[in-house]
Amino acid sequence: MAVSADGTRRDERTRGATAHDEDALRRALETRVDGEVRFDAGSRAAYAHDSSNYQRPPIGVVVPRTVDAGAEAVRVCAEHGAPVLSRGGGTSLAGQCVNTAIVIDWSKYCTALVSVDPDARRAVVEPGACLDDLNEALSEHRLMVGPKPSTHDTCTIGGMIGNNSCGASAQAYGKMVDSVVRLEILTYDGLRTWVGETSTAEYDRVQDEGGRRAEIYRALRELRDDGMELIRTRYPDIPRRVSGYNLDSLLPENGFHVARALVGSESTLVTVLHAEIELVPVPPHQSLAVLGYEDVAAAGDAVPRVLPSRPLALEGMDARLLDLAEGLGLATPHQVEEMPEGAGWLMVRFGGDTKEEADRRARDLVDRMERAPLRPRRTFIRDPAEEERLWRVREAGLGATAYPPGRPDTHEGWEDSAVPPDRLGDYLRDLRALVDEFGYGPVALYGHFGQGCVHTRIPFDLEDEKGTGNYRRFIERAARLVTRYGGSLSGEHGDGQARGELLPIMFGDDVVRLFERFKAVFDPDDRMNPGKIVHPNRLDDDLDHLGYAPAEPHTHFSYPDDHHRFTHAAARCVGIGNCRSSSGGVMCPSYRATGEEEHSTRGRARVLMEMMRGMPGDQGSNPPAPGPGSATVITDGWRSTDVLDALDLCLACKACRSECPVNVDMATYKAEFLAHHYAGRIRPPAHYTMGWLPLWARFAAFAPRTANAALHAPVLDGVAKRIGGIDPRRDLPRFASERFTDWFKRRPPREVGTRVVLWPDTFTNNFHPHIAKAAVRVLEASGYRVEVPPVALCCGLTWISTGQLGVAARVLRRTAAALAPRLRDGVPVVGLEPSCTAVFRADAPELMEGDACEDDIKRLRDQTRTLAELLDDHPDTIFDGAADVRAVAQPHCHQHAIMGFGADERVLARAGVDVETLDAGCCGLAGNFGFERGHHEVSVAVAEQGVWPAVRDTAPGTPVLADGFSCRTQIEAGTDARPRHLAELLADLLPDPDPDPRPEPSP
Structure with missing residues (x-):
């Protein structure tokens, strides 16, 4: 149990309501709150998690x-005595966003920019507004929020206020705290009011009105007056003091600013x-200077010489x-x-104001630093x-250092931690x-050096009591170290x-007592996020990995x-x-459609953990005791319907x-x-229809x-979809009148050229066999001799995506055996469908x-x-680059994740195609997902957020490239476009006419 500065122990009652209270609390919340309970x-x-080391399942979520x-x-919570925790993006690293x-969670609905006054450069915002989304809304006024944490695409204004966020732009x-003018607040005991800077006249008016607000202001002034000397002398005079409460905002010289406090x-x-x-104002133009030194400490020594240039960051x-960033692909x-x-x-x-001005300021710095005693090696x-x-290499710090x-x-x-910038080195x-x-090195050191803030992640052993004991000793030593430097525990x-x-x-x-x-003053009963800052829980309680030692299950994948x-x-x-970002990239399409934490990659990962x-x-005879707030919330393992629900919309x-990252x-x-x-159980119908599509397609090829x-057919269509678990609003794809492999068998063999296997997915x-025919034309024109596997094969994709991994393994063994002679001869395999190609890779x-076929599977990869x-x-290319064609391309998600789209862009450029690669996210169909009953709304919502508007x-007349079958199907379902495969466009650009006309339309 944690101990406060005066030696008192926290009452265990602050850890949450009883089970009986929870039931009544839940009913009251469901009855009275317009929201999801x-x-x-x-x-x-x-x-139960944020971005910290701690795990505390909540009582419930509203x-x-x-x-x-x-x-x-x-x-409602106050009436039931239940603790309350407001949460924004949930990215806190100190455990303040988890509690019993x-x-x-304000981030789904309470996201509005209520008003903006461009002339006064002020805005009123709801607490759940995402920073990047807010800045996008403000961009028409050429304004932005000043602080910009590295989580700018997911953090919320409420969370930034709760954490006193900074980021590189804080320089x-x-x-x-420097951006906040006023706050509308609600105390646990029911006072709802606006607070801000308080003049003497305003203070007197509040006192004249009386009531709870007057009581709070009076208590705050008494606290300030009693502690004025301590606040002025014990607070570090540094730009990055984030630790502790902002009692300095109550000082007379700071306007008795209650909001900033x-x-x-x-x-x-x-x-x-x-x-x-x-x-x-948004800086119209920016420029970057990079200064190199013999080590990071020497770079720290140089900071005071850079600061007079007044950089943005x-x-x-x-x-x-x-x-680490280069090794993980975060830096090229x-x-x-x-x-x-x-x-x-x-x-x-x-x-x-101009690019020239920004560049000049950077050049001036470089010139001045070259005359400094510690001359850098530099790049401009x-x-x-x-x-x-x-x-972005610098912004990738946490992701690059988590798993070295x-x-x-x-x-x-x-x-x-943060120290005075002139003592940083x-x-x-x-x-x-x-x-x-402590034997933890080497570690990466980086951060906001202009303000003396140092970031790092350390390989603490947090899985047993010995490791956590070392962790505690290190942290206590580090706290004393930064204090000796006049710094802050948190910057x-x-x-x-x-x-x-x-x-x-x-x-x-004495300050802690303040x-x-x-x-x-605000929360006398300790109901607001108890155990944080004041009367804190121990830093080695509730550790996420302490006691996390489940027996390792047998798995199908190897997780190398x-x-x-x-x-x-x-x-x-x-x-x-x-994964909670609202735009750019692909991740996470279901979260973007629903706004649900449980539907983000992070939420699903936490549920799986x-x-x-x-x-x-298997923790031995003396397993470590979990922290007093830890709890197990999912107890039915692989059979869990809660986990199934969380993964369903993935x-x-x-x-x-x-x-x-x-x-x-x-x-x-x-x-x-x-x-x-589903082991040993009946599966959903779509697992037997869409999951076994390769088999049904083989049967359909006969007729x-x-x-x-x-x-x-009008009636049979509905019956087939109902039996097969397919959404009735989906059009089933039509089988071609002749498969590509059957067409290829009728073709005279080509006897010259470099061998290549064209994979008939x-x-x-x-x-769409015409795509493979076009690919044959392109490959043969490029000097290749195309071969096709002698028997019907499959990559196993549909069985993998539906979790039928035993079947997928059998399919892959058959594929490896059939391709083995060619693979061992070094013959390349060309995939046309990105999702199937990604399976092999x-x-x-x-x-x-x-498996016995492992070596051939590696060759196939x-x-x-x-x-x-x-x-x-x-x-050497067969294209002369004179096509002068403009196209847009929608990369398949699996291609984006595994192979990348750079080669496509380079080949298209050589062919004379100016391609715009859409940054519109997932198409929303994603193989079997969008066809399955119960997924249509999310599938369409994903498409409407990105791909469909971009194509419309x-x-x-602009060619729309989409190599993925799902992408083409979804684009056709929601737009007038008829997307094409790369092979088709390249075939059309060949200098010779097509000797094999396009096939008749599918029957």
Whole structure:
């Protein structure tokens, strides 16, 4: 049990309501709150984590539809004595977003920009507004929010206020506390009011009105007056002091600013309902200078010399971060080459009204630094696109350092300390020495060096009591170290549970007692996010991985990047929340459609981890005791319907495998779960229809006209869909009158050229054989001798996506055996359907590891190419580049995740095609997903958010490229476009006429 500064122990009652209370609480919330009220195990599992080391399942979750509904939820909780925790993006690294409480998630509905005054540069915003979305809405006024954390695409304004967020832009615009003008707040005991700066006249008016508000203001003034000397002398005078409450905002010289005093309070004092914030102009142009030094500490030494240039941002990083980013594909070799020589760098960003002005400021800095005593090796980059790509290398810090290859997993715990910028270099040396003393090194050091803030992740062992004991000793030593430097425990991420216990080291007991008084003014009964900042839980309680030792299950996939352990894969997510972004990239389409945490990659990963936590474990005779707040919420393992529900709307698009900073692969995890969940049980009808499509297509090939007539007749169509689990609003695809493989057999063999196997996937072969014919033309014109497998084969995709992994393995063994002679001769295999190609490149090797055919499967992985990759491998081209064609392309999600689209763009450019690659996200059909009953609304919603509008906006006559069968089907379903495969477009650009006319339309 945690101990406060005055030696009192926290009452265990603050850990939550009883089971009887929870039932009454749930009924009251459901009756009175306009919102979604969830006490189910799946929701509690998804919200049991943030981005920290801690695990605390909530009592329940409320997703209010309006701000007033959120306020009503707080009132209901107060009537029942239940703790309350407001949550935004859920990316906190100190544990402040998890608790045994009612979690109010504002991020789904309460997202409005209520008003904006461009002249005054102010806006009123609801707490759930995502920062990037808000800035997009403000962009028409050329305004933005000043602070910009690295989670800008997912964090919310309410969360930024709760954490006093900063980011790289805080160098120019300050912390969130500097942006807040007023807050509308609700206290636990029911006071709803606006607070802000308080003049003497305003204070007197409040007192004249009387009531609870007057009582709060009076208590705050007394606290300020009693503690004025302590506040002025014990608060570090540094730009990145985020730890502790902002009592300094109550000082007379700071305007007795009650709103700013509440910023950074981590939902421990009040509930924020609205915020009025100051805005800043968007810099019209930016430029970047990169300075290289012999090591990161030397880069830290140079910071004071850079600061007089007044940059927009001043970031630092070391060589280890750069190496990790390159090794994980977060930085390209070209980006690494752009960095100047050295092992430590400063990245300095400038703004200007013109590009020339921004560049001049960067050049001036470079010139001045070259005359400094510690002369850097430097690079000055002028191309804005390249600047942004290089900047993202630094932003990728957490993802790059979480799972360093060949090293233990890393964790937060001491990831955002801050010191005076003029002492940064020495602090970096001492911090690195402390890390090495505990045997944790080497670690990456990076951060917001212009404000003395240092980020790192350290390989703490948090799985047993010995490891957690070392963790505690390190953290206590580190706290004393940063305090000696006049610094702050937290320079960005807040205190929460990770650092609340350490505040007496930084501030002293007298200031901590002021914090306790401040808390009591607003929340005397400790019902607001208890156990954080004041009367804190111990930093080594409730650790997520302590006691997480379930027995390792037998799995179908091998999980090579997770030490061949599904338990590790299920715990891979570190909570960054990139999967919750609303635009750009592909991840996560179902979250974008529903706005549900449980439908994000992060939410699903957390549910899977809780499933594994609830399984029987092998922890020896003395398993570590879980923290007092920890709990197991999913206890039925692979048979869990809560997990099934969480995974049901996963499109298995596989985007998370490449877009998630730590490469969570939810498509694989879903297939694994379905295999176990349905083992020995009857499956959903679609698993037998769509899942066994290759078999039914083979039968249909004997009489395609009859099959099409049966599947599309007015009455039989509905019967077939109902029996097959297909949504009645979906049009079933029509079988071609002749399969590609049958056409190819009738063709005279070609005797010259380099051998290549053209893979006749189920979709191309049976539905769109003209694509394969076009590919034959392109390949033969390029000097290849095309071969097709001698027997009907399959990659197993449909069985993998439906979790029928035993069947998929048998299918792959047959495929490997049939292709083995060609594979052993080194013959490349060309795939036309991206999802099938991705199976060979990724799923098959991981599914068949240890199998007798493993070597041939690896050869298949290494020798499989897309059509574009094969053509791109040979610079000599048959195209003269004079086509002068403009096209748009929708890359298939599996291609985006596994193969990439760069080769396609290069080949098209050589052919004279100016291609615009859409950044519109998943098409929403995703193989069997969009056909299955119960998925149509989400499938259509995903398409309407990106692909369909983008295609509709395309100029008439512009070719729309979509190599994926699903993509083409979905685009045709929602637009007038008739998308084409790359092979078709290239075939049309060949200099010779087509000797094989297109086939007749499908019957």
